[in-house]
Amino acid sequence: MSSYVAPLKDMMFVLTELAGLDKVAALPGYEEATTDVVEAILDESARFTGGVLAPLNWSGDQEGARWADMAVTMPSGFKEAYARFVDNGWNALGGNPEHGGQGLPKVVSAAVQEMWKSANMSFSLCPLLTLGAIEALELAGTEAQKAMYLPNMVSGKWTGTMNITEPQAGSDLAAIRSRAVPQGDGTYRIFGQKIFITYGDHDMAENTIHLVLARTPDAPEGVKGISLFVVPKFLVNADGTLGPRNDVHCVSIEHKLGIHASPTCVMVHGDNGGSIGTLVGKENEGLKYMFVMMNAARFAVGLEGLAISERAYQHAVTYARDRVQGRAIEGSPAPVAIIRHPDIRRMLMLMRSHTEAMRALAYAVAAAHDAAARHPDAAQRAQNQAFVDLMIPVVKGWSTETGNAMSYLGVQVHGGMGFVEETGAAQFMRDARITTIYEGTTGIQANDLMGRKIAREGGATVKSVIAMMRETQGQAAAQPGPAFAAIAAALDGGIDAVSQATDHIVAHYGKDVRSVAAGAVPFLQLMGNVAGGWMMARAALVAQGRIDAGDADPFYPAKITTARFFADHVMAMAPGLAREVIQGGASTLELDEALF
Amino acid sequence: MKILVPVKRVIDYNVKVRVKADGTGVDLANVKMSMNPFDEIAVEEAMRLKEGGKATEVVAVSCGVTACQETLRTAMAIGADRAILVETDVELQPLAVAKLLAAVAKKEGPQLIILGKQAIDDDSNQTGQMLAALLGWSQATFASKVVIGDGKATVTREIDGGLETLDISLPAIVTTDLRLNEPRYATLPNIMKAKKKPLDVVKPADLGVDVAPRLSTVSVAEPPKRSAGVKVADVAQLVDKLKNEAKVIA
Ligand SMILES: Cc1cc2nc3c(=O)[nH]c(=O)nc-3n(C[C@H](O)[C@H](O)[C@H](O)COP(=O)(O)OP(=O)(O)OC[C@H]3O[C@@H](n4cnc5c(N)ncnc54)[C@H](O)[C@@H]3O)c2cc1C
Ligand SMILES: Cc1cc2nc3c(=O)[nH]c(=O)nc-3n(C[C@H](O)[C@H](O)[C@H](O)COP(=O)(O)OP(=O)(O)OC[C@H]3O[C@@H](n4cnc5c(N)ncnc54)[C@H](O)[C@@H]3O)c2cc1C
Numbered sequence: 001m002s003s004y005v006a007p008l009k010d011m012m013f014v015l016t017e018l019a020g021l022d023k024v025a026a027l028p029g030y031e032e033a034t035t036d037v038v039e040a041i042l043d044e045s046a047r048f049t050g051g052v053l054a055p056l057n058w059s060g061d062q063e064g065a066r067w068a069d070m071a072v073t074m075p076s077g078f079k080e081a082y083a084r085f086v087d088n089g090w091n092a093l094g095g096n097p098e099h100g101g102q103g104l105p106k107v108v109s110a111a112v113q114e115m116w117k118s119a120n121m122s123f124s125l126c127p128l129l130t131l132g133a134i135e136a137l138e139l140a141g142t143e144a145q146k147a148m149y150l151p152n153m154v155s156g157k158w159t160g161t162m163n164i165t166e167p168q169a170g171s172d173l174a175a176i177r178s179r180a181v182p183q184g185d186g187t188y189r190i191f192g193q194k195i196f197i198t199y200g201d202h203d204m205a206e207n208t209i210h211l212v213l214a215r216t217p218d219a220p221e222g223v224k225g226i227s228l229f230v231v232p233k234f235l236v237n238a239d240g241t242l243g244p245r246n247d248v249h250c251v252s253i254e255h256k257l258g259i260h261a262s263p264t265c266v267m268v269h270g271d272n273g274g275s276i277g278t279l280v281g282k283e284n285e286g287l288k289y290m291f292v293m294m295n296a297a298r299f300a301v302g303l304e305g306l307a308i309s310e311r312a313y314q315h316a317v318t319y320a321r322d323r324v325q326g327r328a329i330e331g332s333p334a335p336v337a338i339i340r341h342p343d344i345r346r347m348l349m350l351m352r353s354h355t356e357a358m359r360a361l362a363y364a365v366a367a368a369h370d371a372a373a374r375h376p377d378a379a380q381r382a383q384n385q386a387f388v389d390l391m392i393p394v395v396k397g398w399s400t401e402t403g404n405a406m407s408y409l410g411v412q413v414h415g416g417m418g419f420v421e422e423t424g425a426a427q428f429m430r431d432a433r434i435t436t437i438y439e440g441t442t443g444i445q446a447n448d449l450m451g452r453k454i455a456r457e458g459g460a461t462v463k464s465v466i467a468m469m470r471e472t473q474g475q476a477a478a479q480p481g482p483a484f485a486a487i488a489a490a491l492d493g494g495i496d497a498v499s500q501a502t503d504h505i506v507a508h509y510g511k512d513v514r515s516v517a518a519g520a521v522p523f524l525q526l527m528g529n530v531a532g533g534w535m536m537a538r539a540a541l542v543a544q545g546r547i548d549a550g551d552a553d554p555f556y557p558a559k560i561t562t563a564r565f566f567a568d569h570v571m572a573m574a575p576g577l578a579r580e581v582i583q584g585g586a587s588t589l590e591l592d593e594a595l596f
Numbered sequence: 597m598k599i600l601v602p603v604k605r606v607i608d609y610n611v612k613v614r615v616k617a618d619g620t621g622v623d624l625a626n627v628k629m630s631m632n633p634f635d636e637i638a639v640e641e642a643m644r645l646k647e648g649g650k651a652t653e654v655v656a657v658s659c660g661v662t663a664c665q666e667t668l669r670t671a672m673a674i675g676a677d678r679a680i681l682v683e684t685d686v687e688l689q690p691l692a693v694a695k696l697l698a699a700v701a702k703k704e705g706p707q708l709i710i711l712g713k714q715a716i717d718d719d720s721n722q723t724g725q726m727l728a729a730l731l732g733w734s735q736a737t738f739a740s741k742v743v744i745g746d747g748k749a750t751v752t753r754e755i756d757g758g759l760e761t762l763d764i765s766l767p768a769i770v771t772t773d774l775r776l777n778e779p780r781y782a783t784l785p786n787i788m789k790a791k792k793k794p795l796d797v798v799k800p801a802d803l804g805v806d807v808a809p810r811l812s813t814v815s816v817a818e819p820p821k822r823s824a825g826v827k828v829a830d831v832a833q834l835v836d837k838l839k840n841e842a843k844v845i846a
Contacts, residue, residue, distance in 0.1 A: 034791075
């Protein structure tokens, strides 16, 4: 199967030139994240992911996780790879140093995690869920809970899960029914069925720590009555050794379209008297903690969209160089490699430019997250947090929808061989498909963007982002040459489109929410296209600066061309998307439900 | 005992090598550089000897431009205790490197120097042998197994048609072959620690070595492109072509 070569050059470019790694390294606690150290980390991560994780991607897909006798067996090689992953310290990259982590900033872990996900998305979901569970315990756990669980979870010796979804409670968590009954000794017994639980059971680690949403006996109805519990697979004794098996079991796993190596488990709590857990944080505040953690989880899933695009792109380029078919349209003495055909070029450029745009946006959001967490100035923290909150649904929703579109193109470049499994192009498309669904579907992200992040605050944050975009637009417009003319014109049109659509949302959300909500996903797409185009324009400006300073690296002219392509082909759609948002609601909703 | 491990910064093995348009050499501008893979095997072997209690200190040495510091950091991330850079912008040829290493060895007094058998850029396969001659030490090249005994090393060598086992007395030079070991991946904590390990920089003049090139490169060219194959009608024609055109059978 194909190999994965981490795009180190673009990663370092984005980190240093667009995300402001130097500014992140100046924040208290992040002093170690200097450019040379980060480069050394990415270098070794590239070797590890390319050498250890990527070779298991295809075999893991073909073999799949298997279930028998209430337990999951991972595909061949996963257990050993996970052991190396843990031994080499990768799980602890962003972890709190108090619990054995390296304490590196999010912008660095974003780049490293992109590699995990590109190399082997199914594998990467295990640490993703562990990191989510760690975040929950860091946020709301007691000192005793932290001491009991965090050191082994930060190292990766124990893995974590999120037991949220139930058959009747998917997008709507208010419908959760699992029960938690207090035992009077500080513990609770939990009863209920959870579905779709990623890595709910597996054989790669000695213990699995479940974070479970459930209701206590006199909890109020709806979202205000949900509490968070920590429930280990094996109870942990006071001395840290493992005790008896807890009453939580994987009773089956799903048969899925993609991510075959990632076990998606039905978990039953309480068939034999209740699984034993302890409360995390305050009773009835579970959803509040969930929302804080959700930012991290949604960001991480957004990275999956980026990562799968990168891998699909690499795969497609290799094939397009190799496959000889047809003569060049202008005539050629012999058949040519398909990379010569203009339409293949268009597809490869779409893949390349979207991937670079997603990377730039995601890393910039990660850097803002670091500033929001650590900046000494409170106003700076608040401003960065507002930017992060606005952009999380964009990174999640837009990058995952884009990841699907790009892996679809990857199949198309392969022609008939793309539809056949052996080339591996189809796996990327299948694996990408889940990313727009879990951690909140695209529809849910778009509602969040439009409602909570824009309408609720009258568009204040998005307007400040629009102002930043206009500044970049002005810089692009001041550059000579056709590339910057195209970039500046498309960005100008894109910013106007976002601005008009935002005004429409703010003006009509209160009076005509159904019609506005019908345009939520087109608006999300619009925000993604324009924010991505903004990042590409910034990248082009940096590249031009380098060229002007005499740097002959072909990376820089290529970056400008790629930014121009994105302007011509992707930002060009912005005015149409704005019209969809502004005018499209009525026809979406007019038909009587009975007519469907 | 102390082990010295020379490491060379070379064009990364994943990079498709391009010859400069003027034929003066390989284009190294803006290409990824990494540690010579045979040297990774050397560092790994030194680490295993240290972890097995046979060595007390592993010192990495590199000769070349400032950026070789990155290569030395990589060696320290794998586990080397400290590093020495002999810094120069002059193009270094095997004899110059061997002289520099000999000078470093005299200062450091290692019992063992483990080098890669060759570097993947120029494939010279000379430095280890020259170094042994300059120091007057025993040498065992193309090692696929190294066992340290009392004042000696037992080294299995890969030779044409088989394996040869030599006992050599210490101090000695060993050069690594591909099958000696499988180098480890550096751990994240060790990558972070590498930054804090000592790295000394010296100049060739400090070591009293003249590194001026002794060889001059006449020209560098890409290997000829493979021409398209031809279909033969039958076995007789194939034999005829092999005999008279390709001249590979008589
Ligand atoms: C492979 C996989 C792994 C998963 N891993 C986990 C896990 O580890 N832990 C966990 O707890 N859960 C997990 N899930 C569950 C996942 O989070 C849910 O599937 C997801 O939240 C969607 O819920 P649902 O499937 O019930 O779909 P529904 O909520 O029924 O949604 C169906 C459709 O309706 C739309 N919709 C629903 N409500 C609205 C609304 N208010 N406005 C607009 N549109 C709406 C959705 O966008 C979607 O298109 C996983 C799921 C899968 C498939
Ligand atoms: C499931 C399946 C069923 C099939 N059934 C049949 C069948 O019953 N009978 C039969 O004879 N065949 C059948 N085929 C073959 C099918 O018609 C070919 O796969 C299809 O024509 C594409 O050819 P290809 O796979 O060689 O791709 P290629 O021609 O190699 O194309 C690869 C990529 O290059 C692009 N490309 C190629 N040439 C050009 C050009 N000149 N300009 C621009 N872009 C170009 C393509 O658009 C594509 O994106 C089947 C294929 C599959 C997968």
